[in-house]
Amino acid sequence: MTVTLGTTSASKTVDLGPAVELVSKEEGHRQPLAPEFVSAEDFSPLEVAYDFGRVRREDIEGGPNNIWRYKKLLPVPSNVEEIPNTEPGGTRLVRADRLAKALGLKRVWVKDDTGNPTHSFKDRVVAVALAAAREFGFEVLACPSTGNLANAVAAAAARAGWQSVVLIPKTLERAKILTTAVYDGALIAVDGNYDDVNRLATELAAEHASWAFVNVNVRPYYSEGSKTLAFEVAEQLGWRIPEQIVVPIASGSQLTKVDKGFRELGQLGLVEASPYKVFGAQATGCSPVSAAFRAGHDVVQPVKPDTIARSLAIGNPADGPYVLDVVNRTGGAIEDVSDEEVVEGIRLLARTEGIFTETAGGVTVATAKKLVETGKLDPDAETVLLITGDGLKTLDAVEGRIGPKATVPPSAEAVSKALGF
Amino acid sequence: MTVTLGTTSASKTVDLGPAVELVSKEEGHRQPLAPEFVSAEDFSPLEVAYDFGRVRREDIEGGPNNIWRYKKLLPVPSNVEEIPNTEPGGTRLVRADRLAKALGLKRVWVKDDTGNPTHSFKDRVVAVALAAAREFGFEVLACPSTGNLANAVAAAAARAGWQSVVLIPKTLERAKILTTAVYDGALIAVDGNYDDVNRLATELAAEHASWAFVNVNVRPYYSEGSKTLAFEVAEQLGWRIPEQIVVPIASGSQLTKVDKGFRELGQLGLVEASPYKVFGAQATGCSPVSAAFRAGHDVVQPVKPDTIARSLAIGNPADGPYVLDVVNRTGGAIEDVSDEEVVEGIRLLARTEGIFTETAGGVTVATAKKLVETGKLDPDAETVLLITGDGLKTLDAVEGRIGPKATVPPSAEAVSKALGF
Incomplete structure (x- = not known):
């Protein structure tokens, strides 16, 4: 559905494909598509509602070998596969x-x-979040994370040419820091635990109108x-x-x-x-x-x-x-x-x-x-x-539980013996 | 082509699809399909020769989304996708x-x-090696390696229910040992460098008639x-x-x-x-x-x-x-x-x-x-x-060259400041 969004200074046309509304999970209150995640009516999570029209297997089978083949079933623009994003799925x-x-x-x-x-599967949700966030006029892709989500957000933002802000507890393991930092977004280590980081994300989402926190303000799409x-x-x-x-x-x-x-x-x-x-x-x-x-x-x-x-x-x-x-x-x-x-x-x-x-x-x-x-x-x-x-x-x-069956000198006889031949 | 192989005690019918012969790279000497990698005529590497017949785009496009869609162009059995193996490709x-x-x-x-x-791309070559090795009657998948190949061989053998023998220098990094050992094949650490390990592989390939060293005796298929x-x-x-x-x-x-x-x-x-x-x-x-x-x-x-x-x-x-x-x-x-x-x-x-x-x-x-x-x-x-x-x-x-942009206390103000807002 194409809707006109008036929340930014200039109103903007938003194409989220078959998505038509947000609906609250508890009492089914309906509201227009927007970057919101909790119903003001019943305080329950908001979920995307659709008007799918007719979707045939051929429409899907003729699409690319990634999640965009299902674009007629997702809250993403009708030309989503032409816009820079990752191409997850098809696994x-x-x-x-x-x-x-x-x-x-x-x-x-x-x-x-x-x-x-x-x-990880996080590439699927982040790609949809990025596609929707772009329609809503966001310019920064953000998340609090301790691992897979951090990787997915930093990579997707890099591919799209967006800035990313990824918040992690500073005690995170070296490997997880490297695999996020390599994409060169704004990786911020926070002196606190994951709960602190999460609270901080909600606070920042409220303060920065151009930041799409994938698992906070654009969570219904994500x-x-x-x-x-x-x-x-x-x-x-x-x-x-x-x-x-x-x-x-x-x-x-x-x-x-x-x-x-x-x-x-x-x-x-x-x-x-x-x-x-x-x-x-x-x-x-x-x-x-x-x-x-x-x-x-x-x-x-x-x-x-x-x-x-x-x-x-x-x-x-x-x-x-x-x-x-x-x-x-x-x-x-x-x-x-x-x-x-x-x-x-x-x-x-x-x-x-x-x-x-x-x-x-x-x-x-x-x-x-x-x-x-x-x-x-x-x-x-x-x-x-x-x-x-x-x-x-x-x-x-798995460290400490698995390893080589044997360590041997470089001779064929030693290998055969180690293997019980 | 279906050929009868007489090198094992009972002769066995080998189906390697369109592959018909091996040919030496230097002088073009031809010889029957066999698990050999060097021409006895001119000592140059052997390469697979084919009789493709007619192959149409539709034959390929109707296949699975992995390398087996190209089976009519590879030295693998005509029913290769039905036999347990990895399904690389489609990347x-x-x-x-x-x-x-x-x-x-x-x-x-x-x-x-x-x-x-x-x-890594090694999954592609190992999958083809495994398919051919099975036709030749081998029962063990083996390689010398320092990394990607070790992972691919151990994983493919596990999936097929084969034994694997992977030889590595004992000084290999922890991560590479773990990512091979997890598949539970025979991972053997050798007290020597990679050259020692490689020489050992050639020696073992000659001694063990049932071991297919993917990059040695079945290299032309691999x-x-x-x-x-x-x-x-x-x-x-x-x-x-x-x-x-x-x-x-x-x-x-x-x-x-x-x-x-x-x-x-x-x-x-x-x-x-x-x-x-x-x-x-x-x-x-x-x-x-x-x-x-x-x-x-x-x-x-x-x-x-x-x-x-x-x-x-x-x-x-x-x-x-x-x-x-x-x-x-x-x-x-x-x-x-x-x-x-x-x-x-x-x-x-x-x-x-x-x-x-x-x-x-x-x-x-x-x-x-x-x-x-x-x-x-x-x-x-x-x-x-x-x-x-x-x-x-x-x-x-990349270690030591990349990392968080900043480490901050858990406050929105500190994050905004670190990012220059």
Whole structure:
């Protein structure tokens, strides 16, 4: 939809494709498209509402091999693929027979999102946020982050020729600092913990009208990017929704958007609206949603995170209640796993399928294992696991546990002997 | 072609698709397909010869979004996509306008091969080697390596359910050991330097009939995998060969295979056989091919490598003379750049296009810059740069040179001040 925006000095025409309004999640209050994230009516999160019109498979199949093939289902301009941005998506859906066997499942697919430009699914959400932010007249792309999001924001801004402002706790690991700083945006180390950095981001978003904090003031657009995981999975399966999908939970946004993506595909007739179950995965050291599910609550009690799965370590997940809704509605479940199990999950995926994931992926694999063992995942139903980030970014998790099988002198005899020949 | 192989105890039928023979590079001696890499007639490297028959664009476009869409142009079985292997390729070709402007070129495309399963082009060659090795009856996938190849071999073997044997110098960096060991193959640390490890590999290949050393005894098949870079670039440009392409040189194999790929596409009528120039890129600390080109020699004098671009540090490049042939035939050139320029190349690509490459990619970008400055690259001609590996694997190269712009207390005022507002 093309709307005229009057919030800046000169009014500006905004093209956000099929997006028509924002709607509050709790009471469904509607308001015009704008860079806002909380309803002034009921204080619940705002979500994008659409008028899709007719969308055919051919429209999508004829598009580029990245998330912009789904532009008719996203809050982005109709010419989005012509504007400098990253081109995330189009990542592999791998048939994982060896992992399936190890887990005791009949058929498993791994969605390997490590192939994205900065090697995590965050490239999807940031690309959509950048496209929408440009329409709203923003000029700076910003975020508070401790890792994947920092990489994605700094890279996307560099590609678009935008300034970026990335706020990190100053104690962040060397590797994460380097992999963000290399894009040459304004990387600011804050003398405080992640909570301090987050508060600071909200304050700065209010003060700087030209700064788009991807996960704050343009969050409704940003979060829609996660739908592309559902779209790709369905298209890669031959326009079909899998019976079971296991999704890691941080804020919970990704899980709710995967569900939204599947529903939209069904409503548009792009796939048969077949039943599916959504399962959530957390690390026990930060498992407020899993705990609420287990207790049968519909609200989530915040926790103080303590887990190696730092990219999932959000103690007060904004979309927690909506995650519980989706999981309960679809007949899924939520489980959590220990850090020891997370590492075993990373190693299991690597040795069975040659995919090296970060700790979040280890959480997903280990949770799938637990869900099979507890009878919650149907072993005969087709199952998709979302692997959303890369092991190269969390080497610490496996350090000290793996290494060479042997160290030998440079002789063929020594090698053969070390290998037991 | 389907041939019967009699070298193992029971004869076995080998399906390597369109591949029909091996041919020696120097004198064109022909011999049956076999796991051999040097001609017994003229001691030159063996290369795969094909009978392609008719190949249409539709055959390719209807295939999977990975290198197996080009199976009719590779020495792999006709059902290769059904056999467990990695699915490399289908990586982005990025229109790089900001980089082009910085380099003084009119139109630049970056082939971003960091999106592969283990984040380098080595996944392409290893996948083809594995497919061919399986046909020849091998059971173990092996290599000597100091990095990218080790990752790719260990991951591909894990995915296929094969044993892997990866030989590394014991002094290898922690990150490279972890990113190989995680796949749980037989990683063997050798008390010696890379030359020792390489010699050991040749010795072991002779002793163990069931071990396929990807870059030794099955090298003719392995190296064909690099053609897929040329195929993808041409298809992604809309079935067109770019006027100029810049390729990094290690052994030189990749550069010669990119040229072979373009020629095959022209011969088959898949693209117009338009003229193109191939340019080679080396680090000055290991630049034997560049030195030979500058001196007008047709042989290459070995050197002792000393450069941060370790994935290119082959002092005695096997395909050096053939690289000189290709570059001279197409009217290209070869240049080399200092380690300082390599780092600046990495940073230039990151800040203009949001792509973080390893040192080899820095060599390519910096060499392109030098080739423009010396008038060897035509600024008005369309240019493709091959970015073949990932910056996450060579963090040391940028360490100490980049970091946060500022460290501030957790206040909005402090951030604004640090940014000059």
